[in-house]
Amino acid sequence: MKFTDGYWLMRDGVQASYATEIADTRVTDDRFTLYAPVRHIRHRGDTLNGPLLTVECFSPAEGVIGIRTTHHAGTPDHGPHFALRPGREDDVAAAKITREGSVLELASGELSLRVDTAAPYRLEFTADGRTLTSVESRGTGYATTAPDGAHHSLAQLSLDVGELVYGLGERFTPFVRNGQSVDIWQADGGTASEQAYKNVPFHLTNRGYGVFVNHPGKVSYEVGSEAVGQVQFSVEGQTLEYYIIHGPTPKQILDRYTALTGRPPLPPAWSFGLWLSTSFTTSYDEETVRGFVRGMAERDIPLGVFHFDCFWMRAYQWCDFSWDPDVFPDPEGMLRRLKESDAEQPLRICVWINPYIAQKSPLFDEAARLGYLVRRPDGSVWQWDLWQAGMGLVDFTHPGARAWYADKLRGLLGQGVDCFKTDFGERVPTDVVWHDGSDPERMHNYYTQLYNRTVFETLTEERGAGEAVLFARSATAGGQQYPVHWGGDCESTFGAMAESLRGGLSLGLSGFGFWSHDIGGFEGSPRPELFKRWVQFGLLSSHSRLHGSTSYRVPWSYDEEAVAVTRDFTRLKHRLMPYLYRAAQQAAEAGTPVMRAMLLEFPDDPACHTLDRQYMLGDDLLVAPVFTADGTVEYYLPDGEWTHLLSGERMTGPGWRREQYGFDSLPLLVRPGAVLPYGERDDCADYDWAHGVTLRVYGLADGASVTTRVPRPGGADAVFRIRRRGRQLTVEATDAPGPWHLDTGEGTLLTAPAGTTTLTA
Incomplete structure (x- = not known):
């Protein structure tokens, strides 16, 4: 949501107030609280007739710092809330707080928050000796809008030169979010619109951190759009809570983020x-x-x-x-x-299901009688005819x-x-009353x-x-x-x-x-x-x-x-x-996805930061789908000698390639130095993958070693440690049922009978 009219003015009907300085602080063992007026306090009289923002700073897990800003604290909170975890078992959740003169610092792992309480209001997040992002003069505040008088809590985080923003759920608009206005609001809009089925108030950047806004309702983002050097997010309400999550790599950011919000269990192999x-x-x-x-x-x-x-x-x-x-x-x-x-x-x-119950179904009367359908404030069942005639919505609260x-x-x-x-x-209504x-x-x-x-x-x-x-x-x-x-x-x-x-x-x-x-x-x-x-x-x-x-x-x-x-x-x-x-x-x-944007595997290659027509499938396979009728495809190859999985052709990066493929192939390239486990069966997905597995070696450098784990349904992973010394390859196997095979990548295929723990080629 945009509040300003250019750099100097506010939009019609908007009044905004921002934290200006720090009037007082409160420090406990694991957090500190800032009390920030929205105007400069010259004398005691200025403390009258003006708002005071409460800014709590804390750490729920190592490498994560939370900020909770509140204007009026007396507003009831009816929920719901995201179920956050306090971090993984090996996290050191306790934050370290130090004060040196007027400077307060909260440290969590490598991530620190620094505040100079004697200076104009500013929050600085640092890690590894550099500033990740900061909250500047308009970075903490609220705005009211006419004619409804709605109260919006807002925050801004600075963007560095060349900093790119990603995420915010499954969005079909341009992959890099910079310049976009995004509302976190569930909608059935298809893939050809700015709406999204999966809205997630979390983004990460190519500068080593992510940000999670802990609010399950509508979160309105202006990503380098309203203020081109800022990511702004706002919610309607009196409180705004968000977490800065340090990496520094994108994978480490996702690790910490999913430790907070949950990780997926393994789907069944047959799926x-x-x-x-x-x-x-x-x-x-x-x-x-x-x-x-x-x-x-x-x-x-x-x-x-x-x-x-x-x-x-x-x-x-x-x-x-x-x-x-x-x-x-x-x-x-x-x-x-x-x-x-x-x-x-x-x-x-x-089989297909949904959360609606149509009026013609006998279940509608049953659910309505039991109070299992969402109701309007007057007590009637909420219904409409869009999708199914007279349908009601199951109240999962x-x-x-x-x-x-x-x-x-x-x-x-x-x-x-x-x-x-x-x-x-x-499509969930808001003019209703929920059971809880x-x-x-x-x-x-x-x-x-x-x-x-x-x-x-x-x-x-x-x-x-x-x-x-x-x-x-x-x-x-x-x-x-x-x-x-x-x-x-x-x-x-x-x-x-x-x-x-x-x-x-x-x-x-x-x-x-x-x-x-x-x-x-x-x-x-x-x-x-x-x-x-x-x-x-x-x-x-x-x-x-x-x-x-x-x-x-x-x-x-x-x-x-x-x-x-x-x-x-x-x-x-x-x-x-x-x-x-x-x-x-x-x-x-x-929390590392199976299908990975290129920047997840190559965060240090700037050419990978904007790529959205190719991806890494796991650690070692680059896939560039063909989006043309004639088979022409353009893709970027990172540094090293890559091998086409299907043809065996070797290609050297870094650089862009333009090629043409028949329908039997596409760019499917194996990363240099990879050892790819290749299963014995092709008739189903669910089998003992370690039995008869072939370890395909691709460009393993002299002196290098790779550990490849092959999962086994219902058993311990088979572990293969492959080392190269000159032209010699040695494989040490643990928990491998055998037989297994070694494809050296140089035209040699060796078989290790059952029980073999070491194989040298």
Whole structure:
């Protein structure tokens, strides 16, 4: 939200006040509080008839400093609140406070906050001997707006020359946020607008720090827009709390941020396979579904999950959790027959749900009678006709409603369903009363957290830890704890494919480890060349789903080459599972996303700071999707000798490359010095990845050593330590079941029989 009219003036109806100096301080063991008037105090008389801002400075975890500014403290807080953790177990949360003359300093790890209480009001955040950012003359304050008299608390943090800002959730606008106005407000706006399904009040910069605004409602950002040298954020209310999070690397920032807001559990291994959907408004029955499953099998395309979208239920009755009896008279038998199609690797089943209950459904009367639907202030059930006729919204602040909703899900799980697509959760009204008394404005964004948590926890309880997975569209800060999320409604164009990638990279820089998208696009029907390029991109994403709106997404609907591309890249992803699941572990352990913006892996290469049409898949694979019909692609290669995974061609960076690829390939390059574990099987995602694994060595320098961990479902990771001395390679293996193989990268393939712990080539 903009308050000023240029540099000197305020906008019509706006009155603003800013902390000017520090009148008093209070220091305790772990924090200090500043009392800041909004005008210069010359004598005692100036203390009358003027506001005093209370600024609390504290540290919840090592490397994190919090600032809480309050104007009037008597305003009731009805919640909800983000559930913040006090840091990891190895954090030293206690801050060190020192005073030297008029200077107060709060230190947490390498991060420090310095305040000169005798000077004009200014906060300076430093680390590693340099200033990260600062709060200047208009950096702490509030503004009131006419005619509503709304009170907005605001803050500004300075931007350095060349400083770039990223994150704020899954946003499809330009990847670098500088110059943008962003409202953290859930909306169902598709991928072609400035609105977002996943709004996260967290950003990071390429200068070694991130900022989390601890407010679940609307947060309005002006990122180098209203004041071009500042990031401004404001909330409606009397209090504003934010955290400066030190890195210095982007990965370390995400580590500390997700330690505060939560990390994702590991999704089940089978979820990394290919998902196929019925699509949105298409007509289908059991024979249609079984025809799709047979068609994939007949074409040797391994299928991991089949998804039933909306019309598995009766029209006008979503979401009542009941199969349409006219189309699916025997749902339990149908699901059993689908799963028996491949006994060795059973097909998993996903069904679409949402948090709405349509008036035509018998569940509407039941939920309304029990008080499980959100109500208006007059006590009537909130309803509208947008989406489903007369629908109500489940009130997940009500413990009974959560249990009731979860019980409906258990019925589906008992029939053979394995997971749920939790659609919607964005269009949440603010003219309502919540069961627990939550502030409707704050609940608008936070609703998705309660919705997805209810479903995820139900899956965990019924299927066990490690078997729960969602396909969720909406999220807010902390939503990464309930994976997986997908990008939402995009058009079937190359432009939409690129905007989807921007959104995914932005979400990854907002603390989310796993992300997917609709292969081929959602709106419209993709041309064959677009479908094939999107298949490549989709199967080199953390999770992969074929889905559309009005047309099916089975590859044989396009051409035979589309079948081959889908088959080859599905099987390639399965071979990469030892590598991909290790990247998944990194997401669970440290908040590093599986799909990574280039700056995460190359923070010291300025050329990588703005790249949004390529990414790193895990530590060592560079992927540059092709966004053109003729196969032309431009991408940047960081320093070193890289190797094309599919062709073996070696390429040297740094520098830009312009190439042309057929539909059987794309830029897929292995990082210099990497050891890539390559799985033995390509027919499924869920297998013992360490058994028969091939360790592919790429340009390991003389004297260098690499440790490669290969996850094992249900067991300890197999660990391989590879060293090069001259032309000799030595591998030491721990917990490797064997046999395993060593591909030296120089045309030599060696096999280590079971029980071998050391191999030298």
